[in-house]
Amino acid sequence: MTPTSLLSVRDLVVEFQTGEGIVRAVNNVSFDIPLGKTIGIVGESGSGKSVTSLAVMGLLQKPAARIPQGEIYFNGQDLLKYNEDQMRSIRGNQISMIFQEPMTSLNPVFKVGEQIAEALRIHKRLSAKEAWEKAIHLMNQVGIPNPSVSAHKYPHEMSGGQKQRVMIAMAISCEPQLLIADEPTTALDVTIQKQVLELLHKLQQEYKMSMMFITHDLGVIGDIADDVVVMYRSNVVEKNTSNNIFMGANHPYTKGLLACRPKLGANPRRLLTVSDFMTEEGQEKIVLPERIQIFDKEMVEDKSEKVLLEVQDLVTQFPIKGGFFGRTVDNFKAVDGVSFKLKKGKTLGLVGESGCGKTTLGRSILRLIEPAAGKIIFDGKDITNVNHEELRQLRKKMQIIFQDPYSSLNPRMTIADILTEPLKIHNEGGSNSQRIDMARELIEKVGLKSNQMNRYPHEFSGGQRQRICIARALMLRPEFVICDESVSALDVSIQAQVLNLLLDLQEEFGLTYIFISHDLSVVNFIADEVGVMYAGKIIEMDKASRIYKSAKEEYTRALLSAIPKGETKNSSGLMV
């Protein structure tokens, strides 16, 4: 190891004993983290990046996991030779960690101040009072407003971004030498993500910590990391400074990762994916020139004149219960007077942060939630008050694809059952075998193999499941589909594939989409028109390209500036 390295991982191999034999999750991985530097570890889910960090922390689940080979030097000592007691004195004290899910990483029954103070009392042996005061100081440092009051709050009383700040305060409380951040911003909105990244960068400078930043999104790395390690299928495929990575990546996988995130400006007609740069076997491929040609949506002639969906002054509200008997004391307007028109074959993008009412709006249009006032006109017909049977018929034409591909498929049904169910409900598609044939055709169209039809959802990856959800939504040949954060839970590389698929299907079937997302770059790529939502209202609506170039509202500009640019602070971010 080099003398300036704080952490040095050498030829690390991690294997897991599973029901199907031994799986190698990390294969011969070596890298160094110099003192006071940040290194980013990038890779898609299952690439072994989190397992590597758990190995450093000594948190691998034994005996299922074992490390047959390798060394992890921390300050010159091999951590793999430490026993559990020695590791415990290092964990949380010299090496600490921030996790992805701020919602579940805090204990719901303790005040956040107590949780921060706890680590101080264990490792620094402070008295309860000293620890509490230090906790308030830390909360101030991570930018939680009014810390002496906030310290008395319980986790559920805070927003996701604030909870992640509390997690960071806990992680830095003992002034660790190394901070491991495992996808710390993936569950957060882009605006909050930006703030958290800035905070981590500021703290790293202040405390002169080294940081290991794990993410699936190369875009966020540029803002924070000095060096980048790219992992693919358990191996390190590229190691370089982040400047060099962004100026000219060597490995085709890295190039693919850089290219697959939609850019705020112009994009090719279909997003580039890793498979444009690399074959299945990992061989480099020449990118076809027509794939990188910039496509301008404005240039396409607007042939469609027919308005498919019109929403007028839509209001959806939820009762606020109060008092001893739980009476309704007030109403919370989640959607507050929204109006728009959507032409056939077009895509309307709805953007906004969590809690702005975009999901409620989508479900109200489908009448999965009943709106309180306003009108929904679909295909020339007012559907705001149609009865149950008419609504059932309408479901054939209007579909929805949900955010979470893990919970939106019934785990006890096979793919064949899931796909044929819509046909059964509406008594369409003829006999059962004809229905299966239709499902087969569609499953191949969304890029899966038709011989997987008898499998269960848990046997598929997140991206594959989202394809199944898309196929289910299309079984009834709908005209209109709402995509509710349908790519937010996916890795960027998978996200690009699914976005391309949605566009292909739109072209083939003439679909009309409402695409809901918190990520303006995704919406900019897929939508013709963009509506920006804030506190239940659409505050700005325009052509996608115009929103990007000349947003009128301050809020829209804030959303735009929060998007990771996919470049380093001192490079101009040349890609592909």
Add this chain to the structure above:
Amino acid sequence: MNTNSLWKDAFFRLTKDKLAVASLVIVLAYFIIAILSSLGLIASGWSQEVGASNLAPSIDHFFGTDIFGRSVIMKVIRGTQVAMSVGVAASLIAIPIGVTLGALAGYFGGWVDDFVTWLYTTFSSVPNIMLLISITLILGKGIFSVYVALGLTSWVHLCRLIRGEVLKHREREYVQAAAAIGGGHLRKLFRHILPNVSHIIIINTSMQFQVAIKSEVILSYLGLGVQGEPSWGTMIDDAKLELVRGVWWQLAGATLAMFFILLALNILGDALRDALDPKLKGK
């Protein structure tokens, strides 16, 4: 990975647990004994004298004889038949009630939920043994009353579990997805939600089964249970007077029979929970 349903998966995991397999074998053996006995193939001569009164265990009579010279082992077998039939009958009554009420309450909420919650809190606020005794007193003594009494008291726990699970699953996106493709209430509840909570029924039944067996023993011990037939409860009742005279084998026979089935059901219940709980999958 093979294409396995979650059930097959669970069964595969269960078979890897040796203790669970042994328990499963014991439970199945008890069922077979009970069925053979009810068909009259074994222990049909339990009421006949086979030897002198209160003979100690020997090669001829494994568990000796009772005060009337009847074979204790045959009485234990007849008692097994009674115990297992009580377990099955109580489950057959309790499962439909518990699942239906729990599912309706959890799914529809509102006044349905209020009513069901009121019903089961009322039921569970009365001590079970009091309820059992009053039901047998109303219906009269006999095995049928025991079935009904146990069935009517053991649905509460299942109902509460099912209600909670349905409540949780009702908000899942796959249920909303079913609504979005036009599925009605019945489809959402029976096709989508119930299969996802059905493992609760199995786990709960294996746990409630032993409660039913124990309750039958207690009721029979109190003289409110089966009449004119041997049961583990009546055997223990008989033994209480004989113990002072050193006649321990009747008590030992009934207790051992009870001990093995209760232990097996307990272990099996735990193993089923581990095998069927999706959260523990792969661990």
